[in-house]
Amino acid sequence: MRKSTITLAAAAQELRRGRESGMSTAEYAVGTIAACAFAALLLAVVKSGAVEGLVTTVITTALSVSL
Template structure:
């Protein structure tokens, strides 16, 4: 088999996308990150800070 034929064969059999297991790991990682963000947002000081930012933003008149 020539080099060009070998390259063509590799291109045909190359894995071009994520497999189901990779999707599962990615989904679990995204859920864990969302849970971490939720825990941080629900902490007392951050919740107060976010509420103050929203209140300030809504009270600005254009």
């Protein structure tokens, strides 16, 4: 009786492993797509006129300060 219980438990564990084998790959794919979408959004914001003008002003002010 004990041998069949061990075999059944091992089979159940193997089934669980098999169902989740591609799970981490899918999670990486979703994470990569989300990171690319966030990078595209950030690039669009940084290239907008208001942010570009603000960054230019900050850099110009920082370079014109005499020490």
